[in-house]
Amino acid sequence: MWKNVYEWLDERLGLNDLYKNLLDRPEPKGNWWNTLGSAALFLFILQGVTGIFLTVYYTPSPDHAYDSINYIMNGVAFGWLIRGIHHWGATLMVVVVFIHMLRVFVTASFKYPRELTWLIGIGLFLVTLGMGFTGYLLPWNQQSYWATTVGTQIAGSVPFIGDFILKVLRGGSDLSALTLQRFFSAHIWMLPAALAGLIGVHLYLIIKHGESNFPSKED
Amino acid sequence: MSDEGHTGRNEISRRDFIKVTTGIVGGVIGLAVGVPAIAYLLDPAFKSGAKEAWIPIGKFADMQIGQPYAFSFTRVQVNGWERTSTSHGGFVIRKSDNPTDTVIFNSRCTHLGCTVNWKADAQAFICPCHDGKFGINGKVLGGPPPRPLDQFTDFRVTQDGVLEIYYKES
Ligand code: HEM
Numbered sequence A: 001m002w003k004n005v006y007e008w009l010d011e012r013l014g015l016n017d018l019y020k021n022l023l024d025r026p027e028p029k030g031n032w033w034n035t036l037g038s039a040a041l042f043l044f045i046l047q048g049v050t051g052i053f054l055t056v057y058y059t060p061s062p063d064h065a066y067d068s069i070n071y072i073m074n075g076v077a078f079g080w081l082i083r084g085i086h087h088w089g090a091t092l093m094v095v096v097v098f099i100h101m102l103r104v105f106v107t108a109s110f111k112y113p114r115e116l117t118w119l120i121g122i123g124l125f126l127v128t129l130g131m132g133f134t135g136y137l138l139p140w141n142q143q144s145y146w147a148t149t150v151g152t153q154i155a156g157s158v159p160f161i162g163d164f165i166l167k168v169l170r171g172g173s174d175l176s177a178l179t180l181q182r183f184f185s186a187h188i189w190m191l192p193a194a195l196a197g198l199i200g201v202h203l204y205l206i207i208k209h210g211e212s213n214f215p216s217k218e219d
Numbered sequence B: 001m002s003d004e005g006h007t008g009r010n011e012i013s014r015r016d017f018i019k020v021t022t023g024i025v026g027g028v029i030g031l032a033v034g035v036p037a038i039a040y041l042l043d044p045a046f047k048s049g050a051k052e053a054w055i056p057i058g059k060f061a062d063m064q065i066g067q068p069y070a071f072s073f074t075r076v077q078v079n080g081w082e083r084t085s086t087s088h089g090g091f092v093i094r095k096s097d098n099p100t101d102t103v104i105f106n107s108r109c110t111h112l113g114c115t116v117n118w119k120a121d122a123q124a125f126i127c128p129c130h131d132g133k134f135g136i137n138g139k140v141l142g143g144p145p146p147r148p149l150d151q152f153t154d155f156r157v158t159q160d161g162v163l164e165i166y167y168k169e170s
């Protein structure tokens, strides 16, 4: 019975082909450093799921952001768990992505034909940092308020166009309700969409080229 | 080395063992993730947010017979991070020494809800909004109000002599 269902689906969806191409790929000799990319992907999904759950209660308004987070932590069943995972997952994700990048560098896996995979990886790293930067403001407490004040000032120190960049980031010259709202929008829509798109291309390239072998002694 | 060869009466094959343990471990993980997730989403539905309570009004001994005694209190409603407070008020009128022989009016005018005041010289509750007028028994004496003043009918005097009314959100 299940076999028939499976065969029916396979005929139309090509499940077997998908399986062969996506999961049953040849790998270079096993090495734990090669699992970091998958770990980063897992963390992205985890952040996405816990982040969506946080939006059930979080409110991106200066009047309520802090109180709504307080409510998540103390008022909602398992709110502390969901926020805790999102909070620590964010740090872990930056660390994992960074080490993944280091490993690719150390094993020289960015060489032909994988230059584009590397370039897209740099984009992934930057957008991940952007997620951390925009997410940090959302609790709207003293720490996050001043961190963003300083962070946007640093971006504003670019010669000539610095002042303009600062105003674009803050939505005006001051840190305000506009800043919180645009950081929220970037954090839950724009940057995740960019990440998802970049991850898609990144993975396509990895499947297309296969994984690189570790350099041998002679290299 | 065939798995099937080992499946005696009471033995399970390695394949089945792995299937069963995977199922159990998967189930446990599923519960560990699913229960918090569902509890998190449903949580506000389980919170009643106390909508009724006994409210202390004042020392019963301070309330003089035949003299309306004004009181007021606020109720705070908490929904998540949002707090709304509403003010309420009224008048206690003792008719005799008997504590049960007491009427407690709500000072909310029955016309459009302004707060009525006791005017001793007129011996009436006067509404500032459209000149509604109620007698000391709560009956309408004039103006637009359609019915007598509402009453808090549930009240008690505690052991330490405090008058309390039972307030229920409508
Ligand atoms: C796609 C999915 C995501 C959604 C929908 C989302 C949503 C949210 C929301 C609503 C908050 C505010 C609540 C809070 O501060 O705890 C938040 C905070 C935060 N997010 Fe995300 N997020 C996502 C992905 C990420 C990723 C990939 C990172 C990675 C670096 C990240 C880093 C942060 C940080 C650092 C905070 C501040 C945490 C804190 O101080 O409590 N988020 N996120």
Ligand code: FES
Residues within 6 Å of the ligand: B109, B110, B111, B112, B113, B114, B127, B128, B129, B130, B131, B132, B143, B144, B145
């Ligand atoms: S509200 Fe009291 S008379 Fe209209």
